Amino acid sequence: MPTLELIDLEGGYGDTQVLRGVNIHVDRGEIVVIIGPNGAGKSTAIKSVFGLLNITGGEIRLDGEILTNTPPEKVVRKGVCYVPQTANIFPSLTVEENLEMGAYVREGDFQPRLAEVMDLFPPLLEKRNQTAGTLSGGQRQMVAMGKALMLEPRILLLDEPTAGLSPKFRGEIFSIVKTIHATGTPILIVEQNAKQALSIADRGYVMVDGRTVHTGSGMELLEDPKVGEMFLGGGVSNGDAEAASSTPGHIPAQEGSAAP
Ligand code: ADP
Secondary structure, three states, X not given: OOOEEEEEEEEEEOOEEEEEEEEEEEOOOOEEEEEXXXXXXXXXXXXXXXXXXXXXXXXXXXXXXXXXXXXXXHHHHOOEEEEOOOOOOOOOOEHHHHHHHHOOOOOOOOHHHHHHHHHHOHHHHHOOOOEHHHOOHHHHHHHHHHHHHOOOOOEEEEEOOOXXXXXXHHHHHHHHHHHHHHOOOOEEEEOOOHHXXXXXXXXXXXXXXXXXXXXXXXXXXXXXXXXXXXXXXXXXXXXXXHHHHHOOOOOOOOHHHHOO
């Protein structure tokens, strides 16, 4: 049974329909990536899990249990953690205080978990007493992910974790995503840097105009000429993906150009 399923999902903000048929599942132990042009509804698909929009059709399931339209605080208590793209840390609190805030719905002593999370992010260990607002963009993203991990989530949802970061920090974030995944946490990630994201993903989905229109393994999507042309800046191979991830100054694919 998948950890998370979005089945024929339709919905939006108030009367504005954004999702028009979204089918996504994340199995235990998977990294799954959603790619697609700007405005396709990728972030909205993630937000749907948190009861943050008006679902008009379809269903969301967590380990088989229906989750559709469950309020955010209940979704978090069920073990689904979400790292939004922005405003995802408390800038005036220290790194350690941010992680402690992440544990606020956790019962019992959180110190052992704090030590485990710190171990995943060596740069944070050194800066544990520094206020989070003074960190680099990449390190702030680490704090945001660390905060979410304090709850030992059943699944972690990441909304564009590398947005606005330099290629060096993007590489660091993707390698941390792999490390988190190696601890057994399934991850659903929305990414603009489609090549790098697909190169670490088990599977991916292409969303266009509120619908999931294509799916495959990360490698299949990377090597699919149609996907390459539309979202990855031309035909690609995995070799290109690796080059993209290690080339300083690489300009990410202009995904917006594929908007219908
Ligand atoms: P993507 O993540 O694929 O770029 P989004 O899910 O952010 O796309 O946005 C999909 C559509 O939903 C866009 O047309 C956007 O303007 C609209 N939208 C996003 N957030 C809101 C909101 N809070 N209220 C109303 N419309 C929104």
